[in-house]
Amino acid sequence: MEFGDDLDLVCTERYGSRRMQGYVEDPDGRLRCVEERVDGSYRSLRDFFTSVFLPQGYPESVSDDYLTYQIWDTIQAFASSVTGTLATQAMLRGVGVGDETATVTAATLTWILKDGTGMLGRIFFAWMKGSKLDCDAKKWRLFADVLNDLAIFMEILAPAFPTCFTIVVCIAGLCKCIVGVAGGATRAALTMHQARRDNMADVSAKDGSQETLVNLAGLLVSLLLIPLVTDNLQLVYFLFFVFTSLHLYANFRAVRGIVMDTLNQSRLAILVQHFLRDGWVLTPSAANPEEPLFPVFQRRLTVNLGAPLHMLVTRKSDLEKAQEGNMKNYLLTWNRSSEAVCVAMHEVAGSLDMIQACVHVEILNVLLHKDVGQYRMQASTLRTLQKRASEVPHHRVWETVMETHQLVDQIFPEFLKGLIASGWVTDRHLLDFDEWRADWHLLGKKSE
Template identity: 55%
Template sequence: MEKKSDVVVATERYGSTGFWKYVAKNGIIERRRDESESVGRRGNPVVGVFKRVFLPQGYPESVSGDYLQYQFWDTVQAFSSSLSGTLATQASLRGIGVGNQEATVAAATFTWLLKGTCIILLADGTGMLGRILFAWQKGSKLDSEAKKWRLFADVLNDIAMFMEILAPYFPAFFIFIVCTAGVFKSIVGVAGGATRAALTVHQARRDNMADISAKDGSQETLVNLAGLLVSLALIPLVTNNPMLTLLLFFLFTVLHLFANYKAVRSVIMETFNEARLSIVFQQYLEDKQILSPQEANLREPVFLEFRKMVQIKLGVRLQEVVKCSQELDLALKNNRLPFLLGVHNGCVCVCLGPKASVCDEIRAMCQAVWLSNMLSHQTQQKQSHWEMVRESHKLMDKVFDPFIKGVVAAGWDTGRTLLDWDEWRVEWKSKSS
């Protein structure tokens, strides 16, 4: 108990989990836990060790507010995926003759070496090709639409494992099915790894991406160990029991997809991508209300959409906006901003200048969203595209400044964006020249 004669000469804390003070008494400085600050904060020592091993240093201040909820659902999906993978692997091994009691040892060994090697080579080769092609086509989308592609990767992974389970029942197409599943899994590897990195960037609040990634790896290792122990008890039950295999796979898949959906839904990103900016800007045009990051993220679609809408292309070549000098004059009319807008082949195209700022990019995207909505709801051609472009400039002159101030006040990060701009940058002459 601290006496009145004791003098506190210093205090210290370890994040938000522990508080201490240094007390001077008779020329000696003694370190004591500050019970007044630590009330309700001292927990089980075992839990404390667990946190230090599996959570980033400085948790919870060093990560985003959605970290714990996301990691919980990510752990659930990883565990269920581990068990589903065990069932799929067992089915694949059965398909190449492992466990066939009717075969001799020599025949089983020959079958395993020949058939297994061919399948591995084919599956790996097609998987490598699929990985390269997917990264080429969709690499830039994995940053701007991380939630969608994260969920897509897990759905595709379940489809691939389901194909591996069914493959032994179609021996004539076994190699084709397994190779196709291999391609799917290679795409899953690219999409899953890239979107995980994008989400780690979002979670890191102290430039501690490496620490978060390392602790995420530790969590995954622990989950895989738990999955392995459960699998050891599971394999004897499902061996030579295809109905139970399919039933368990179905249950694990449902749990896996549900956990993944909850995981991506729990992520609250404060930077704008096309979907979030579109949601916030359209709401502002309706009632002048600015949605918070949490409100907009809850409305953001997390499934890939295949419905037909007026597409927006950002950072295109000049020839996709204007075709002649007359159209260039129309594009520059009432426009002194470092971007040009136009409509080409049913798409809203934005041509960006080299000196455009992040704020200019946000404004260009807002105008493109407005144009896209106007074109989507236009039942008949009442006005030309260039007239609509001029209207968009007039509208943005009125609403953009209060809009951008509102989004900053609502907690949005306007210092950078996740808008999917291509690399084309164009310098054009002003209309007067």
Template identity: 50%
Template sequence: MAEMEDCEGVIATERYGSQESWKYLLKDGRMKRQKDAADGRLAGNSISGVFKSVFLPQGYPESVSEDYLQYQLWDTVQAFSSSLSGTLATQASLRGVGVGNQEATVAAATITWLLRGMCTNDLRSFLSACFSNHFLPLFSDGTGMLGRILFAWLKGNKLDSEAKKWRLFADILNDVAMFMEIAAPHFPPFFTLIVCIAGIFKSIVGVAGGATRAALTVHQARRNNMADISAKDGSQETLVNLAGLLISLALIPLVTDNPLLTFILFFLFTVLHLFANYKAVRSVVMGTLNEARLSIVFHRYLLHGQLLSPVEANQKEPVFLSLGRTVPIKLGVRLGDIVQEPGELQLALKNNSKPYLIGIKNGTVCVCLGSDASVRDEIMAACQALCLRAVLHDDSSLSGALKQLSNTKDPWELVSQSHKMINQVFHTFLKELDQAKWHTDRTLLDWNEWRVEWSKKRS
């Protein structure tokens, strides 16, 4: 091959990412460019190349995370099933506000609605313009706006640290809202109330879904190409919605005036939607530590001396919001949440030379962070808080070091002993985190913004 290239006069070669390679030949005094015959991966497949350039980020697959393709495939399935479920909900809402009494009228109105291409949030305004139920859009839009503001205020800081959980929660809530819209026409006295509650749910879905999608885009971007990934995701979603629209046009005449078939199809689409969403968030492998992943990795390390890789830890990470009772951890609290008198400050500083304070108040592990604390100090503080939570929770799987801590009943003495324990294990643990390719220069731990400076004098 080398002799052939020499005789053909190869003067340069070039490659488009990992997709294709070309060479420049000098022949008869002229330069000619041709595809490298040895590169057979995508040779001659122009349709595939155009499809990738339209719907995938530039530089794919090197420009995105390794889990990008698997996530997007499942995300496409869930978007398609959600589009069909939305059609059924739209058709039911139109019937509920009195769009005619004949099958053709309902079908025509729904098809017109779909072809207009309006978003779900505009449904109430559309109905208001067409029908006499003026209070429906007023209540629904108003309650939806309030719900959006309240949810962003209460849970906005959780959407980064627990993106997987809130992503799945948003999709489940969206299915609940669509089910309420489908069921609402069968309860005429409560139609407005049901639709308003569904509107609140959908407003929460808008906040949680949009914010967590942005967080996942940050994870997927490998070349500061968030905007490109987001734009291509929009193109993929538009293509899926177009396919859903075509299927919906054939589906509407079948379900019109047939509530049983509507509920059956909605159930099937919802099952597919939830399954695809579960597989999508399960496919995401984040190398940044949040509370759940750090807890899994650190406790496995204490129990077995084994450090889980990002892939292994993400497989074990829960993706559903927990309703079980556990000892809460508050990171970045005010000093007054830990210390109420000078003597308690001295107790908090016992055996502690770290830029953070830990205390146990009212069954909650509280961490007060110093203004000079680094990211690694934050990880250390979170690990110590997780140890204290495991001891307070009376976890039956405690390791030897934690079992010794469990024998201590006084809260401040427990904190003091935990400082000694964390000093023994953390630096080795942190070194192995780096070796396992975990990101230790940043975290997704849910720290509040309080930073404190205190007297370094200790008893």
């Protein structure tokens, strides 16, 4: 940014990182504002669109991945708008628009059944998966878009099966309502991630403006396409395939471009395994591309975090064994036969305690399901523990758990330092803990 060389500036100021201006003293002593030398028409147009469609203070007010995500999100929204129009046309044809034999009552009943099924599905899905959406926002965001495309495909095919039309559109409506829950919830989670100045409302509002503009563009394109696709099913299917492919690719790129700096179980697993292998913690920008976005069918422990005590112990002696050699604010048990781990949290446990408990789970998973020969951190200890874990009888599982506690005590302090140094957030997390909290020190308190 440059000002005229002949100007004697008294002071300068800037508006975010996009605009700079200075002040000079006029002969009468008044201060006069002068702006940097930029093509005026271009800047005024740029500033107008920036103020309308981007959050105030952009780019400092949002996360570094904001622009990448929004570009791909815009592309996917445009593609979804076009395929949605194709589905709407198919739905209207299916309920009898243009058919003299169709009745208003039949069309109304079909629409009511479709909406009613979707409402019930929305409630059920929110009940079953509502707490999971924050923890794996990327996966659920991608899941929502894939399910949305499936619902649109069903709506387009529905008129071809008139006897099953109502059932098909009800299933499609159910899918779309699930999409509404998953997409809306994950959008809120991503907005929270992008808003760096507690400006969630502004980021969300500008995202809505961008989506409205894109939908308007999709509407204009749809107006051109509708006359072409009417009574031409081959063209409808071709356009659906093209725009759905674009939609899915853009969604994948958008989600892959997100760089979350809060820990969930997938990202923590990547960090722990890399730390054990190489001795240092990956940064958020290095770890996020390795996070799986689709279901990974590999052998892992079944984990129950924040479990009630009765899932861990059934006898007082078991509770005493769980506490033996463990001064942490969590208890951990491992069921060898069911390959399940349960973690109970103390009522005073905080964020770091929960992160440590999940690190413990990941180390146990490494011992049971990984080749520890590739790890150099505590290599001899890992090999010894892996051998014992594979041979330990059921009645001596507590001894193995106690030894893993000792291993965690050695590893976690250095791992935590690496987390903080690499830029990870540790005062909050996205680990999937239930709400059960216990106090297992009551016997000690009574004896005092």
